[in-house]
Amino acid sequence: MPLFVPLPAAVNYGRLMITRCLTAILVSAALQAVSTAPSIAADPNLLARCWPATALPASDGERKPRRHDARRDPAIPAIQLPAASSIPRALRGAVRRVKLPPGKKLVALTLDMCEQRGEISGYDGPVIDALRANGVRATIFAGGKWMLSHPERAQQILADPRLEIGNHGWAHRNVRGLSGHDLLQEILGPQAAFQSIRAELSQRACVAGSDHTLQPRLALYRFPFGACRAEALDALADNGMLAIQWDVSTGDSSKAETTKGIVAALLNEVKPGSIVLAHANGRGYRTAEALAIAIPKLKARGYDFVTVSELLAAGELVISPTCYDRRPGDTDRYDNLFASRLRPAPPPAAHKDATRVRSPFSE
Ligand SMILES: [Zn+2]
Numbered sequence: 001m002p003l004f005v006p007l008p009a010a011v012n013y014g015r016l017m018i019t020r021c022l023t024a025i026l027v028s029a030a031l032q033a034v035s036t037a038p039s040i041a042a043d044p045n046l047l048a049r050c051w052p053a054t055a056l057p058a059s060d061g062e063r064k065p066r067r068h069d070a071r072r073d074p075a076i077p078a079i080q081l082p083a084a085s086s087i088p089r090a091l092r093g094a095v096r097r098v099k100l101p102p103g104k105k106l107v108a109l110t111l112d113m114c115e116q117r118g119e120i121s122g123y124d125g126p127v128i129d130a131l132r133a134n135g136v137r138a139t140i141f142a143g144g145k146w147m148l149s150h151p152e153r154a155q156q157i158l159a160d161p162r163l164e165i166g167n168h169g170w171a172h173r174n175v176r177g178l179s180g181h182d183l184l185q186e187i188l189g190p191q192a193a194f195q196s197i198r199a200e201l202s203q204r205a206c207v208a209g210s211d212h213t214l215q216p217r218l219a220l221y222r223f224p225f226g227a228c229r230a231e232a233l234d235a236l237a238d239n240g241m242l243a244i245q246w247d248v249s250t251g252d253s254s255k256a257e258t259t260k261g262i263v264a265a266l267l268n269e270v271k272p273g274s275i276v277l278a279h280a281n282g283r284g285y286r287t288a289e290a291l292a293i294a295i296p297k298l299k300a301r302g303y304d305f306v307t308v309s310e311l312l313a314a315g316e317l318v319i320s321p322t323c324y325d326r327r328p329g330d331t332d333r334y335d336n337l338f339a340s341r342l343r344p345a346p347p348p349a350a351h352k353d354a355t356r357v358r359s360p361f362s363e
Pocket residue numbers: 112113114168172224225
């Protein structure tokens with residue numbers, strides 16, 4: 001069962017008893033560390049300064065994922081990563097939602113940009129356009145490969161004052177089968193991709209020395225398939241990242257899900273402090289249509305859309321010791337479905353089966 005942090009009057013931390021007060025201080029310090037300001041672009045005019053209005057909306061052909069020769073997948077950029085403070089043990093676990101003070105109605109919409117080996121997934125322009133049209137703040141969990149295969153779109157998201165970027169793994173591998181070097185590659189590879197994208201944006205004339213106004217690093221992590229294990233949670237915490245799950249799963253990555261079903265999930269399941277899972281990589285099949293209907297209705301009910309970092313700062317974190325979709329253990333099924341992905345990655349030239357394994361994220 002999830003637990004609130006800080007919930008207990010005292011936490012047994014080895015031989016040390018930490019009081020509720022000290023736990024609260026630890027949580028507060030950790031949140032400051034992971035939400036290093038700014039968590040989004042602080043310059044409200046940067047997006048318009050760097051791109052003409054015609055370059056921002058959806059364009060034809062971008063939405064649909066396509067297969068790609070896995071041997072030509074990009075390498076993780078060799079780039080210096082910014083220092084990150086480790087997260088206290090009290091925060092190790094998967095954040096499901098946030099318990100807010102009475103009367104506060106915030107919701108964090110998250111959109112995953114999953115991209116596996118042997119593919120170039122999509123950019124769902126209508127989804128991002130719907131966020132901009134409705135003035136909705138949101139968090140985009142981007143894969144490392146995705147950022148490198150969509151550099152212009154990734155820079156636009158980074159420059160957008162409404163959008164925060166989180167880490168969705170290097171190549172969307174199930175970390176339950178990874179350890180050591182492979183595990184670190186999966187969780188730190190996107191940090192390197194982000195720094196590369198950030199450096200490219202910083203060098204544009206439109207930024208002109210104001211790169212300090214950009215999000216500095218990725219502080220939030222979304223486990224591919226919503227699956228994790230203790231070693232992966234420790235590795236995230238050691239590298240200054242919080243694991244962010246969700247309490248509202250829209251089901252938008254299923255082709256069988258209808259617009260009506262996604263809207264119903266949003267309207268029936270969102271509550272104050274909710275974190276909503278959806279997709280914007282072309283495998284959210286009716287996401288844009290559903291958001292166009294649900295966002296105005298949730299706003300009419302008094303909800304404000306915020307980024308995950310903003311939501312975390314507004315209340316008490318509800319943390320589960322394990323990762324799951326709707327109930328504990330339900331993402332363990334991917335252990336078998338993705339058996340071939342649970343082994344260490346073979347050398348690229350020998351890897352021939354990356355596109356053969358079908359998944360709920362594959363067409
Ligand atoms: Zn994903």
